[in-house]
Amino acid sequence: MKNPSDELVRQYTAALQEYVGGGGEAALSYAYELGRRAVAEGLGVLDMVSFYHEALAKVFENTLKAEGTAQALKAKEFFTESLTPFEMVHRGFREANAKLHESNEALQQTNSELEAFSYTVSHDLRAPLRHIQGFAQALLDDYSQQLDPVAKDYAYRIVTAAGRMDSLIQDLLDYGRLGRVYIRLRPLSLLSMVGDVLTQMDDELRRQDSRVTVEIPPLEVLGDLIILDRMLINLLSNAVKFVPVGVRPEVRISAEESGIWVRLWVRDNGIGIPVEQQESVFEVFRRLHDSKSYPGTGIGLAIVRKGIARMGGRVGVESAPGKGSAFWLDLRRAEASDEPKS
Amino acid sequence: MNQSRDTILLVEDEPNDVLLMQRAFQKAKLFNPLQVVGEGEVAVSYLSGESPYGDRGRYPLPALMLLDLKLPGMSGFEVLLWLRQQPGLKRLPVVVLTSSKENTDINRAYEVGANSYLVKPVAFDDLVSIMERLNHYWFVLNERPEVTPWF
Numbered sequence: 001m002k003n004p005s006d007e008l009v010r011q012y013t014a015a016l017q018e019y020v021g022g023g024g025e026a027a028l029s030y031a032y033e034l035g036r037r038a039v040a041e042g043l044g045v046l047d048m049v050s051f052y053h054e055a056l057a058k059v060f061e062n063t064l065k066a067e068g069t070a071q072a073l074k075a076k077e078f079f080t081e082s083l084t085p086f087e088m089v090h091r092g093f094r095e096a097n098a099k100l101h102e103s104n105e106a107l108q109q110t111n112s113e114l115e116a117f118s119y120t121v122s123h124d125l126r127a128p129l130r131h132i133q134g135f136a137q138a139l140l141d142d143y144s145q146q147l148d149p150v151a152k153d154y155a156y157r158i159v160t161a162a163g164r165m166d167s168l169i170q171d172l173l174d175y176g177r178l179g180r181v182y183i184r185l186r187p188l189s190l191l192s193m194v195g196d197v198l199t200q201m202d203d204e205l206r207r208q209d210s211r212v213t214v215e216i217p218p219l220e221v222l223g224d225l226i227i228l229d230r231m232l233i234n235l236l237s238n239a240v241k242f243v244p245v246g247v248r249p250e251v252r253i254s255a256e257e258s259g260i261w262v263r264l265w266v267r268d269n270g271i272g273i274p275v276e277q278q279e280s281v282f283e284v285f286r287r288l289h290d291s292k293s294y295p296g297t298g299i300g301l302a303i304v305r306k307g308i309a310r311m312g313g314r315v316g317v318e319s320a321p322g323k324g325s326a327f328w329l330d331l332r333r334a335e336a337s338d339e340p341k342s
Numbered sequence: 343m344n345q346s347r348d349t350i351l352l353v354e355d356e357p358n359d360v361l362l363m364q365r366a367f368q369k370a371k372l373f374n375p376l377q378v379v380g381e382g383e384v385a386v387s388y389l390s391g392e393s394p395y396g397d398r399g400r401y402p403l404p405a406l407m408l409l410d411l412k413l414p415g416m417s418g419f420e421v422l423l424w425l426r427q428q429p430g431l432k433r434l435p436v437v438v439l440t441s442s443k444e445n446t447d448i449n450r451a452y453e454v455g456a457n458s459y460l461v462k463p464v465a466f467d468d469l470v471s472i473m474e475r476l477n478h479y480w481f482v483l484n485e486r487p488e489v490t491p492w493f
Contacts, residue, residue, distance in 0.1 A: 123412060123442045130441070130464050131358040137466040138365060166464040 008038050013055040020059055020075045036092035111180065118176050121169060129169075133162035164297075168285075171299040175284060178227065178306050185311060187220045187334035188228065190255055190264065197232045210240045210249040219255055220334035221262045227307045228331075232266075234300035235327050239268035242294055242325070261313075262333050267326040273319040281317070304329075348374050348481060351388065351404035353421065354439075355380040355413050362466065363408075363473075370473035374481070377401065382416025385409075386424055389431055391491055403489055404434065406480050409456075411440040411447060419454050426455040433487035435480060 012034045019027035035052075056076075064072035136158035139147065147155065194214055198205070205212060240249035252267040273281055273288065280286050282305040287298035308315045308329055319325035350372075354360050360378055367376060379385050385407070388395045395401040407425075411418035418438065426432045437458040438451045451459050460476075463469050 118444075123440075123444075126441050126462075126464060127356060127359070130462060131362065133464050134358070134362040134365075134466040134469070138362075141369075163465060 008034055008041075009054060012038075013058045016055055016059045017062055020063060032092065036095075039092045039096045114176065114180065118173055121173060126166065126169060129162050129165055133159055133166075136162070168297050168299075171297045171303075172284075174230075175299055175303055175306065178303060178310065181227075183224045183227065183310050185222045185224060185332075188223050188225055190219045190221055190262065190331075191216045193225070193228060194232065194253055197229055197236065200229075201233060201236055204237060205240060208240045208243075208249050210251060212236075212251045212253065215252070215254040216264075217255060217257075219257065219262050221264075221331035222334050223311050223313075223331055224307075227311065231304045231307045231329070234304050235266045235329075238300055239266055239270065239325070239327075241296065242268070242270040242289075244271055257333060260333055261330045264329045264331060265326055266328075267324060269324045272321040272323050272325055273317065274321050275319075278317050278319060282315070348405035349402045350374045350376050351385065351407045352376055352378045353380075353382065353385045353407065353409045353413065353418065354378065355410065359410075359462070362469065366466070366469045366473045369470040370477060372473055372477045374405075374477075375402075377404065380413075382413045382418065382421045385421050386416070389425065389434070390428070398491075403431075403491065405486060405489070407434055407436045408439045409436055411438060411442060411451065419450060422451070422454040422456060430488075430490035434489045435484070435486070437476065437480070 012031055015023075015027050015031035015034060019031065060072055060076050063075045136155045139155045140152065140159065144152070191214075194216060198212060198214070236251065236253075239251045243249045247269065250269045252265070254265045254267070256263050256265075277288055281288065282301045284302040285298045286302070287294075287296070304327075305315055308331075311331070313332065314330040315328065317325055317327045352360065352363060354363065360380075364376065367374075377388070379388055387393075388401060389403070389407075391398065391401075409418045409421060413421075418440070422436060425434060425436065432455075435457045436455065437460060438456045439460050439462060440447070441462045442448075443461050448459050460472060463472065
């Protein structure tokens, strides 16, 4: 396959040569057009500069050979002093640069709007929530004698609902932040990471009397520790949460290699997910059950999906109602990939 | 230990928060006199003893300031910036009490001289426990600096 940039250099040099040989504005415009094309093909600024110098050196060399020193020096002088062709080439990447700058500014704008939004959410939306919770709690604390059981129940419901809304806001903020944070991929030992998560979740697992088995070969994956931790916690707490009443949760965590990937499985003996809902469980605030049977904010799997997307991996589930669920994460094997590019 | 002479200055513009704070103080058995101002500018007047806060008997210099960041007009950051430039007064321990958990706010608050940064919790019981610990830390454990008016 012909290297397009070599071809461009050749054409570009020829156009400049033609201009030096008296080709007029048309040759110059053509050189400019070629420069633009090079930039459109993704030629970087530095490459473009060396591209120009390369062409210039060739023109000088050719002129020297064909027409002698005097003419060659004239050509060189022309290029270095007039700078017109250079300007014309540069107009190409100045335009491209301006576009880049524009989209960069638009991105920054979006980003700062998001920051402002999350600030408002955390700061302003939570204030009234605090007041609702606080005063309902004050009723329960200070006027317990005057309230009949129904009134107390109502006040209690207000307190609970405010707490729930607080969790929702917190989760939404976490989810939003996940889209913006800088991801740092490092080689991580799968086994020790799972071990750490299980230790962190010890209370929760014990409360549910869960049985967790781990079958993980010594493998290293590329991931961001904090995000991967959070994802695993979400998967595991779902695994022990969505079980039928009276059933002891049993979770099996395993891993297997396949090519450049390591697939991590979290299998449970829970209620399972119908095929038609296996995609939508990963959506934000998507809940398949009422919060009374299975409490939660409905953001856990959305965080898992966003987290794995940020790390360049994949997630999925195999499940059937009554047959349990098996969630899998495809993570890049640490040995298999090159050092992460910054 | 009788700490009743140590005034706490609460800079908080939201009346509901003030009410809940007062209640949390009671629940946490924090019996220090509480002075409340709702604006940054007023906090500055109070601390510098400008009218109507000239009478230090009625408006004593606080031993601790609880400062919200988001205030109408002069912000909590600006109050801190001002305070840390006042000779004598600048030693006053300041605990930021705000609803913002944003890193930029936390870092900036420490940069301009906050001594502690606390986030207002949603659950009232958590607020009570924060106030209990605040009392214990700042009024029992902590050695306090001399805070004097500069004029």
